Amino acid sequence: MTKTVQTQLLVIGGGLAGFACALQAAEDGAEVLLIEKTATTGGSSAMSGGCLAFAGTDLQQRNDIEDSDELLRRDLIEVGQSQNDASLVEVYVAHQLDTYHWLRGHGVEFSPVIEASSGQSVPRVHTVDPADMVRTLAEKCKATGRVSVMMSTAAKRLLRSDERAPVRGATAVDASGQAFEILARDGVVLASGGFCRNAELVNRFAPHYAEAVFVGGEGNVGDGLLMGWKLGADVRDMAYIKGTFGKHPVDTLNNHSCLAVYKGAIAVNQEGRRFVDESLSYKLLGDAVMGQSYHSAFQVFDQPIFDSGDDRVRILDFGRRMEEGLMVKADSLQALAQQIEVPYETLRATVDAYNLAADAGEDAVFGRKALVHNHGRLLRIETAPFYAYPSTAAVFGTYCGLRIDAGMRVIDVFGDPIAGLLAAGEVVGGFHGGAYMTGSALGKAAVFGRLAAREALKAETQAAA
Ligand SMILES: Cc1cc2nc3c(=O)[nH]c(=O)nc-3n(C[C@H](O)[C@H](O)[C@H](O)COP(=O)(O)OP(=O)(O)OC[C@H]3O[C@@H](n4cnc5c(N)ncnc54)[C@H](O)[C@@H]3O)c2cc1C
Structure with missing residues (x-):
C-alpha cells in the first residue's frame, strides 16, 4: 500500500442510499468520503422508474387519498407475505414521512400521486426524475463542503485488526489502478447496491431466473455483500430474489x-x-x-x-x-x-x-x-x-442481502453487530420479505441511508461522552 486516506465516515457506493447517507452525515457535522466504483454516480437508483412509496403526504391529501402509517405497515407486511423483519418495516414506517419532507426540502421534485401499484391498497407512488434526484443530493453534498467523492474507485476489502475490533476502513483501488487504504474513524457504510449484474451469484439463489432479463447499475455485482460475508455477516431474503x-x-x-x-x-x-x-x-x-x-x-x-x-x-x-x-x-x-x-x-x-x-x-x-x-x-x-x-x-434488483438491525448495523451469523459496519439500500435484506411494494426499494435507500448516518454518528457521540 502506498497511500492512506483518512476520513470520519466512509460511504461505499454512490446511489441514492450512499448520497442520502453522506448528506445526512455532513449536515450533522461529519466529514465524509464517498467512493463510487464506476465513472458515473447513480447506480440502479438513477436508471430506476423513480417511484418512491410514502404515506400520509400532502400530495396524497391533495388528491383525497387517505393513507396512514398503519395502512403502509399492513401493506408492506401483506405484500412481503409476513416474511419481513418487522423491526425494519417499523423503522421505515416511522421515518418515511420525514424522509419525504427531507428530500423535498433538498430540492427533489415529486409528481402528483395518482396511481396505486404493486402491493399498494391506495395510490402511494411518488414519482421523481431518478437521475435528477441523485444529482440533486450529490450537489447538496458538495455544497456542505464536508463530503469528498472519489469516482472510479472501488472498495475491495473491509479492514479490522481482529475479529473483535471494529471495522476501521477499507482497501480500495482508484481510477489509475492504484491500491490504497481508507481509514474511517466513525466506521463504514456499505451502500453498494444489489447484485443483479452478477448472473453467477443470482443463479446460486434463484436458478429459476436463469432465462430472465437482467437490468441494473453496472457496478451492482455484490461487492458489499461479499465484503460483509467475509466478516461473518448474516443474510436475509436470499430465497426471495424475483424478477x-x-x-x-x-x-x-x-x-x-x-x-x-x-x-x-x-x-x-x-x-x-x-x-x-x-x-x-x-x-x-x-x-x-x-x-x-x-x-x-x-x-x-x-x-x-x-x-x-x-x-x-x-x-x-x-x-x-x-x-x-x-x-x-x-x-x-x-x-x-x-x-x-x-x-x-x-x-x-x-x-x-x-x-x-x-x-x-x-x-x-x-x-x-x-x-x-x-x-x-x-x-x-x-x-x-x-x-x-x-x-x-x-x-431489476435483488432486494436481499446483509442482515441489519433497526439501527442499520450489520449483524453477524451469531446475531451480534459487527462493530463499525453499517449498511443501507439494496445491499441489505430483511425489509421486503417475500415480495415487493412499488417504491419501497428507493424509499428504503433514502430512509435507511439517512438512518445509517445517524447511527454512525450516534456511536461517535457515545464514544466521546
Ligand atoms: C430499471 C429499474 C427500475 C427500478 N424502478 C424502481 C422504482 O421505481 N422504485 C423503487 O423503489 N425501486 C426501483 N428499482 C430498484 C431501485 O432502483 C434500487 O433498489 C435502489 O436504487 C438501490 O439504491 P442503492 O443506493 O442501494 O443502490 P444503487 O443505486 O445501485 O447504488 C449503488 C452504487 O454502489 C456502487 N458500488 C458497487 N460496488 C462498489 C464498490 N465495491 N465500491 C464502490 N462503489 C460500489 C455501484 O456502482 C452503484 O453506483 C428499480 C431498479 C431498476 C434497475
Whole structure:
C-alpha cells in the first residue's frame, strides 16, 4: 500500500442510499468520503422508474387519498407475505414521512400521486426524475463542503485488526489502478447496491431466473455483500430474489416493465389461458410467468384500459409502448389472437369467463378481487380495439442481502453487530420479505441511508461522552 486516506465516515457506493447517507452525515457535522466504483454516480437508483412509496403526504391529501402509517405497515407486511423483519418495516414506517419532507426540502421534485401499484391498497407512488434526484443530493453534498467523492474507485476489502475490533476502513483501488487504504474513524457504510449484474451469484439463489432479463447499475455485482460475508455477516431474503413481470422480452428501449394488468388487463400464456391472480405484486407475477412456456405471456386488454394509461408513470405509459412498436393492436379479439399466435377459441373462452368474473366482482379461478393489491374493481375486457403486450420477467434488483438491525448495523451469523459496519439500500435484506411494494426499494435507500448516518454518528457521540 502506498497511500492512506483518512476520513470520519466512509460511504461505499454512490446511489441514492450512499448520497442520502453522506448528506445526512455532513449536515450533522461529519466529514465524509464517498467512493463510487464506476465513472458515473447513480447506480440502479438513477436508471430506476423513480417511484418512491410514502404515506400520509400532502400530495396524497391533495388528491383525497387517505393513507396512514398503519395502512403502509399492513401493506408492506401483506405484500412481503409476513416474511419481513418487522423491526425494519417499523423503522421505515416511522421515518418515511420525514424522509419525504427531507428530500423535498433538498430540492427533489415529486409528481402528483395518482396511481396505486404493486402491493399498494391506495395510490402511494411518488414519482421523481431518478437521475435528477441523485444529482440533486450529490450537489447538496458538495455544497456542505464536508463530503469528498472519489469516482472510479472501488472498495475491495473491509479492514479490522481482529475479529473483535471494529471495522476501521477499507482497501480500495482508484481510477489509475492504484491500491490504497481508507481509514474511517466513525466506521463504514456499505451502500453498494444489489447484485443483479452478477448472473453467477443470482443463479446460486434463484436458478429459476436463469432465462430472465437482467437490468441494473453496472457496478451492482455484490461487492458489499461479499465484503460483509467475509466478516461473518448474516443474510436475509436470499430465497426471495424475483424478477418483475411486464418486461417486453426483446425491448431494448426501456429499462422498465409495463403493468397494464394493474389497470385491468389479464395475463394469458401462449395457450391463451390465464395463470395467476394479476393483482398480486409484480414480483409474484414474475415467478408465475417464469413457469409458463417460453417464460413469457401477454397482457391482454381493450381500448378503455389502454386509455386509462398514464404517461407520467413509466410502468403505465401504454401510449409510449404503442409508439415504440412494442404493443400489438387489433380490431377484434380474433385478429389479436392471430397476431400473437394464441388459439382464438381458448382466448375467447378466457376473456368471456373473466368478464363474468368481473361482473361478479371476483374471479373464482385465481381469486382476483382487485386491479392491484386491494385497490380497484375488476373491469370487463370488451371494447375494441384490443391490445396485447408481450411480457416476461426482468430482475431489476435483488432486494436481499446483509442482515441489519433497526439501527442499520450489520449483524453477524451469531446475531451480534459487527462493530463499525453499517449498511443501507439494496445491499441489505430483511425489509421486503417475500415480495415487493412499488417504491419501497428507493424509499428504503433514502430512509435507511439517512438512518445509517445517524447511527454512525450516534456511536461517535457515545464514544466521546
Ligand atoms: C430499471 C429499474 C427500475 C427500478 N424502478 C424502481 C422504482 O421505481 N422504485 C423503487 O423503489 N425501486 C426501483 N428499482 C430498484 C431501485 O432502483 C434500487 O433498489 C435502489 O436504487 C438501490 O439504491 P442503492 O443506493 O442501494 O443502490 P444503487 O443505486 O445501485 O447504488 C449503488 C452504487 O454502489 C456502487 N458500488 C458497487 N460496488 C462498489 C464498490 N465495491 N465500491 C464502490 N462503489 C460500489 C455501484 O456502482 C452503484 O453506483 C428499480 C431498479 C431498476 C434497475
